[in-house]
Amino acid sequence: RKEVEQDPGPFNVPEGATVAFNCTYSNSASQSFFWYRQDCRKEPKLLMSVYSSGNEDGRFTAQLNRASQYISLLIRDSKLSDSATYLCVVNKYGGSQGNLIFGKGTKLSVKP
Amino acid sequence: DAGVIQSPRHEVTEMGQEVTLRCKPISGHNSLFWYRQTMMRGLELLIYFNNNVPIDDSGMPEDRFSAKMPNASFSTLKIQPSEPRDSAVYFCASRFGGRETQYFGPGTRLLVL
Numbered sequence: 649r650k651e652v653e654q655d656p657g658p659f660n661v662p663e664g665a666t667v668a669f670n671c672t673y674s675n676s677a678s679q680s681f682f683w684y685r686q687d688c689r690k691e692p693k694l695l696m697s698v699y700s701s702g703n704e705d706g707r708f709t710a711q712l713n714r715a716s717q718y719i720s721l722l723i724r725d726s727k728l729s730d731s732a733t734y735l736c737v738v739n740k741y742g743g744s745q746g747n748l749i750f751g752k753g754t755k756l757s758v759k760p
Numbered sequence: 761d762a763g764v765i766q767s768p769r770h771e772v773t774e775m776g777q778e779v780t781l782r783c784k785p786i787s788g789h790n791s792l793f794w795y796r797q798t799m800m801r802g803l804e805l806l807i808y809f810n811n812n813v814p815i816d817d818s819g820m821p822e823d824r825f826s827a828k829m830p831n832a833s834f835s836t837l838k839i840q841p842s843e844p845r846d847s848a849v850y851f852c853a854s855r856f857g858g859r860e861t862q863y864f865g866p867g868t869r870l871l872v873l
Contacts, residue, residue, distance in 0.1 A: 680860055690850055691864035692803070723856035735803070739860055747793075747816065750864060 651675060652751035654736050660757045665726050669754045671719045671736030680739035681712055683721050686753065695721075695734070726758045742744045762786070764865035766852050771870045778840040781868045784833055785854030793853040793862060794827055794837050803851070809835065842872045 654671045661667050673681075681698035696703065698710040698719050709722040719736055736751035765784040773779055776864040785792045793808040799872070808818040809829045824843070829835040839846055849869050 674838075682860075691866055693864070695863050747805055747808065748860075749805075750803040 651749045652736055652738050654751040654754045656752060656754060658747055658755040658757050660759060661726055662759055663726060663728060665758075666704050666722065666724045667756060668723075669721045669734055669736075669756075671751055671754075673717050673719070673738045674747075675735075675740055676714075676717060678717075678738045678740050681710075681720075682737040682739075682748070683708075683710055684735040684737055684750070685732045686735055692735055694748075710713075723756075726756075728758050728760065731756055731758045734760070764854050764863055765854055766850075766865035766868050768868060770869045770871075771793055772873065774873050775843055776841045777872075778838065779846075779870060779872075781837040781839075781850050781852075781870070783835045783837070783852030783865060784858075785835070785852070786863055787833070789854035789856045789863070790832065791836050791855040792829060793855070795851040795853065795864075796836070797849045797851060797867075798847075803824045806837070825869075846870060846873045847872050848872060 652673050653759050659667055683695040684692040685695045686692040696705050698712045700712050702711045707724045711720045733753040733755045735753045738749045764786055771851045791810050794806040795803050796806055797803045804819055806819045807827045808815055823865045825839055827837045848849045851864050851867045853864045855862045
């Protein structure tokens with residue numbers, strides 16, 4: 649089983665739609681979780697961290713379910729500029745001790 | 761402030777040639793990471809350094825790959841000899857101290873013919 653698994657998509661949605669991505673991780677001892685965004689032919693950039701209590705940043709909401717070992721990202725009122733690949737990222741050990749394990753990403757395409 | 765700087769941005773070479781990729785981390789960051797990204801395998805960690813010391817090189821594919829960090833502001837990833845299967849985008853990233861966020865450079869697109 650891969651350490652971090654995501655549905656590769658693509659998810660093709662109209663502007664204004666709500667879209668959700670899920671991600672599962674295999675190591676139950678994993679401590680920290682993130683979503684990174686990668687635009688076409690660009691580098692990955694941190695979108696948001698994911699906390700057990702869930703967290704929201706504008707139109708973006710991230711959730712963590714430790715019991716089921718999955719992480720979700722919800723995008724509301726999607727914009728054309730949200731088109732990108734979203735990478736689910738897990739830090740096995742947390743803090744500065746661990747390495748980041750990246751999923752292969754879910755591609756989102758928002759259409760007019 | 762400048763972000764992570766990588767050079768060259770694109771490299772086309774022939775099989776068997778030596779390839780050297782370069783990275784300058786963000787000033788003050790003391791951890792540096794080399795990744796490789798392909799469609800098939802996604803983003804894979806090759807090696808990372810803390811305070812210029814290699815900590816984990818378990819992701820380095822084989823002896824053809826080597827990485828150095830002679831000082832806090834410069835690192836190289838060398839492939840010798842290069843093979844077509846090495847074609848990928850190579851990213852360098854850096855991180856400050858105890859923080860978890862990594863900042864990526866723009867990458868080097870390598871094509872080995």
